[in-house]
Amino acid sequence: MKTVENLVNHILETEVLVIGGGSAGCYAAIGASLRGVKVLMVDKGKVGYSGCSPFAAGAINVCLPEDNHEDWFEEIVTRGEYLNDQTWVKIQLDEGWQRVNEIREWGKKYGQKVLEEDANGRIVRRKARGNINTLTAIIHARPMMDTLRKKVIESGVQLLERIMVTHLFKYQGQIVGALGLHCRTAEIYLIKARSVVLAAGGCGFKSLFIGHNNLTGEAQYMAYRAGATLRNLDQAMSNSTSRDADIHGLSLMVGSGGRFLNGQGEEFMFRYDPKVGSRARLTKLVIGMAKEVEAGRGPIYLDLTKVGPDDQQMLRKVLPEGFRAFERMGVDPFGQALEWVPAFEGTLVHGGGIHIDTNCASNVPGLFSAGDTTCTPEHGTWSLTGLNLTFCFVSGYQAGLASAEYSKKAVPIPPGWGELESQITENVAELLAPLRRPLNITSDQIVYHILAVLIPYRVAYLRNETRLCDALNKIITLNREEIPQVSARDPHELVKAFEVRSMGAIAEMILRSVLFRQESRGFVYREDYPLTDNVNWLKWVMLGRNEQGIRVWSESFPTPYFDPPREKYIPR
Incomplete structure (x- = not known):
């Protein structure tokens, strides 16, 4: 039997491992470095250049010190149709400007203009998508990400790029590292870590929207397999775009x-x-x-x-x-x-994800999350444009601080790997399996099949139980019969094989979550349940893993600052 050292090409060790190099991941790495711990950041592409953040589209919702916080709070919660985590809304209103102004000042230091300002140096703001009393500032995405990349490097964070992380592993119930694949060479990386921050975005299903084709849900799927609870996948989101570009x-x-x-x-x-x-x-x-x-x-x-x-x-x-x-x-x-x-975007931006507390911790010890890998708790259904970008800054920073503190008391991996050896051996075999299969089903075929099920407007937007059940059965068949047969001939195809594994799983989670919510709220419009029901359905839809597979349930949640109307009504 091969030892762990013979199974992988590289073994690295760090105290905090950040997976994902967008705005949330960068802020997590910066925050963790402030606590004096060793930080390693891994990205599937190039830190600062892949994922949603470089395409932030110019909009950021940030409450300035002179704004009326109570008015902003009420608008965010009512426009989020009351599903917001109100504590997170308050945190974001209190801390958002500090984080945004911080990156603005870093940008000036590096010669980058991050926020649009007028001739007097005031931030330019206007009413944009969803705003009534609130305002949207204009942010320049490319300078923003160039600034964050430079700050990450300046903070002493080690970067490991073009590595697709495919597996998390546990020791004594806590996350202690990850397994990854180099996207170009297929070299296998084993990373020991005392805590892990998942900030690699959600799953966009390679749908029609700019710059998101490499966001296929690996982080959310890995968390699910590790025992993490997910939330709000019923609110899988959409944007809109030109038909021709x-x-x-x-x-x-x-x-x-x-x-x-x-x-x-x-x-x-x-x-x-x-x-x-x-x-x-x-x-x-x-x-x-x-x-x-x-x-x-x-x-x-x-x-x-x-x-x-x-x-x-x-x-x-x-x-x-x-x-x-x-x-x-x-x-x-x-x-x-x-x-x-x-343009169907799945769990990107705000479409559900890992359930977190106010320290960005999941229910699995040692596993933290930030940005749109999480359930984006401040948004509710989908509240105002640009909230999610500020949340990336705020949650990333908090996840970095909390994961660093956790790493200082975490249980170390024992010498010689111990009980982890069989887990790592099994994960490596799973990682290489598509290369050993006969050429049969390709990942591109699976992508087409998933999109053909998910994005027709009578499944994605105008829904009822019959059509949702039909779509769910088709996705289950894909997950059970076709995705396990996907083959790969080279590293590029191996990456794509693991992308469709995550995509199929997230597609099933979304459909099960939408079916579970028996009302119309946010992105969930049910022809068979056309009213918003605050009497029976002012609840979060939760999802996790048990012995039978995917388990879905609902949970009531606290509303400490703003009490929603307890009634049924046409969606507002």
Whole structure:
């Protein structure tokens, strides 16, 4: 029998292991380093360049010291349809500006302009998607991530890039490390750690949205397999984008005068959100788009022809990727209406994830999480644009501090590996299995099958029990019969084989969670349960693992600062 040392190519050791190099992961690494511990950050791509954060789309919701915190709190909770963790909302309002201003000052030190400011140095803010009394600031995503990468390196954090982490391992009930695969060489890395922070994003299913094709849910799936509880996967989210090109920045577009029109030329969103119309929350927008198409009033368009010259210039500056795409297509986005479609994003941004406490700890000792790998507890269903980015800063920093303190008292791995040897041997065999299978089913085929089940609008947006059960049965069949047969010929295909394993599992979790919620709230619109039910369903939908597989249940939660109305009503 091979020893552990013979099974893997590299063995590393650290005190805090941060998995994921976006804004939450960077802040976690920075926070942990402040406690004087050794920190290793692993990213599937390049730290600061992969994941959601480089495509933050210019919008960040941050409450400034001069703002009325009570007004902001009430708007976030009511627009989040009362599913928010109110303690987390308060934490974010209290600490968000400190974190945002911190990165702003780091940016100045490194010669980067992170926030848009006026001639007097005041932060530029405006009403964008979902805002009524609150305001959205404009953040430059690329300078933001360049700044965070430089700060991480300056903090003495060791970077390990292009490593896909596939397995967590436990000793005496606590997480003590991880197993990973180099995406280009297939070298296997075994990392010992006294605590682990998962900040690798959610699962976007390689759907139609810019920059998210490498976010396929490994962190959430690993946590589930390790015994972590997940939450809010019923609120698997969607954004919207151009039909012809992957575009982001919708919040700034509608905040600058963009309007959604149906096939009859009507600005239809006032039907679904009379207060803000085309600036509606994403929960209202994508369901409204689906209802218009269902009623025969499609297709849907985004009309930017009324955006003024100054805002046109600002949008081109803040959102360069999308406007380069339009330019290459020979399209003037300010001269004609653009056909627009919903874009299913799964557990990205705010679509459910690991259940955490206010220290960003999961229910598994030694396992912490930050950013949109978590259940993003401040959002509720989906509250206001840009909340999630501030949450990445706040939760990342808190996860770093808490994981560092935990690492100082964690039980060390014994010399000689002991009972871990069989666990690691089994995980390595599982990791290499697709390379040994006959060429049969490819990962690309599985991706197509998953999307064909999940994203039709009568499954993703206009739902009922019959269609959801049909979709769930198809995903279960994929998970049991096809995904275990996926083969790989090289390191690239091996990475993709493990991506579809996570995608299939997360797809099943989402469908089971949506089926469990018997009401309409947020991204859950049930034709068979059309009302929001605060009498019976003011609850979080939870998910975990037992001997039979996926277990789903609900839990009531505290509302210490703002008491929701205990009644049933048409979704607001």
